[in-house]
Amino acid sequence: MTHLDGKRVFVTGGAGFIGSHLCKKLSASTRKLTVYDDLSSGKVENVKHLPNVRFVRGDILDLKKLQSQEKTDLIFHLAAQVVVPYSMENPIFDFETNARGTLNVLEKARKDDARLVFASSAAVYGNPTVFPTSEDYGFHPFSCYGLSKVVGEEYCEMYSKQYGLDITIMRFANVYGSGCHGVINDFFDKIHRNPEKLEIIGTGLQSRDFVHVSDVVKALILSTKGEIAIGKTYNLGYGKTIKIIDLAKLIIKLLNLTGKTVITTTGVSWQGDVNTIWFDIGKAKKELDWTPKVSLEDILKEMIHERRLDQ
Ligand SMILES: NC(=O)c1ccc[n+]([C@@H]2O[C@H](COP(=O)([O-])OP(=O)(O)OC[C@H]3O[C@@H](n4cnc5c(N)ncnc54)[C@H](O)[C@@H]3O)[C@@H](O)[C@H]2O)c1
Incomplete structure (x- = not known):
């Protein structure tokens, strides 16, 4: 038995690197798991063999399709344009996917009154001058990718404050492991x-700061347990x-x-x-009872x- 038993879970970007590791873990503990991915960089082979997974090929920019998906209790939002140099060459595409796409996913969360975990990045800190860098360092993005993640985070804050949604923001350092x-x-x-x-x-x-994908997946799941992580932001790195x-x-x-x-x-x-990039991971360790292994x-x-x- 886990806290996710019986929950309907929806993972955007679930066919990608981190998303597929997350889905592998989730498929063992939930019977209703939907992977929503446009396969722009992910692969359906990453998830199609998993038990209890329903795969939907869809774009997070397609609000109508997103909203028409079955009601869900919990959303892990990982779909994104993830390449920093690409974001500098294609700032509008990057903005569309990471900022407007996140807003669309938040709209789905609002419609369903679902809890949401947002995959953010070290890129929101830009070039920090304080090390290890903690969550309260503030936003100083240095790339269009970093800025579009800041916008995503800000919308999460807004939806949390104004609509009372239960949202957790996870900032990843450099995530590694199979398929990365x-x-x-x-x-x-x-x-x-x-x-x-x-x-x-x-x-x-x-x-x-390199962190293994299995440790990131553990923290993502732990963040949905109980109330402690609601409305909070955590750094996930190795420290x-x-x-x-x-x-x-x-x-x-x-x-x-x-x-x-x-x-x-x-x-x-x-x-x-x-x-x-050098994360202070004290907050996640303390509040989520999580230690990267x-x-x-x-x-x-x-x-x-x-x-x-x-x-
Ligand atoms: N890998 C890292 O080191 C790292 C570090 C910091 C933050 N992140 C964040 O973690 C998340 C997952 O990253 P990843 O490394 O697994 O990347 P990835 O590219 O492997 O996964 C992203 C997934 O999103 C899907 N996707 C992209 N645009 C989409 C759209 N418009 N609609 C639907 N699906 C779409 C892709 O097909 C892919 O499956 C991203 O939000 C990324 O910004 C990753």
Whole structure:
């Protein structure tokens, strides 16, 4: 028995990386789970084998279709345009999906009087100057993606205050694990193509807080238990940071390529890239009784194993 037994749950972006891990966990504890995803980056194969899942191919920008879905008790809103450089090249598309799309999902929550958990991002902090960065640092977005997430959060606040909806905002650091995208995959791909050279985009001095997707999923589910997380915002990271150049060295070490792979840097990063992500996770630990369990080294070992790079 879990607190979600018998609840009708609706996951936007459920066919994506984090969403599909969440649905896998949820499908074991709820009998009414709807995945709503336009498959722009997600894959139906990620969820179609799961028990108790009803898949709907739909766009969060299609308000009519969203509103016509069966009444739900709980919404996890993860659908988004997630690529920072893309948001800088296509700010209107990014805004539409992340800001207006979130507003549409909030309208569905309002219609159903459903509880909602919103997937936000470290990008709302921009380039913080206080470390580890806590939830009350404030909004200083540095990319269009960060700004569209701020708008999403602000609408959540508004719907919470004005319509009395039960909403929790979760800000993710850099989430990793099976099926993820981002810098670690990029490094593995590059080394696979040419083990003699690993090029880092940027200076390599940017640093990131890597958290495993299983720990994020645990926190998302815990946030829907009882009343404690209603109206609150939480950072979800591992609570440690590592420079990208040190991440590259660690990967090379774990692949037994030390002395064989030369690291180079482009020196120039992409527009909207930030220097340091390092989360203070004290609030989630205390209030949600949550502790991330999987270290970066474990994440890397899991990914090396999955890609059969250890054979
Ligand atoms: N992965 C991370 O490190 C990270 C960090 C911070 C925040 N987040 C947030 O977590 C959430 C999930 O990210 P992810 O890494 O799983 O990304 P993802 O791209 O794998 O998943 C996003 C999903 O949303 C779907 N989608 C996109 N636009 C849609 C639309 N208009 N209508 C319906 N579905 C749509 C995609 O098809 C995909 O399945 C996003 O909101 C993202 O901003 C992720």
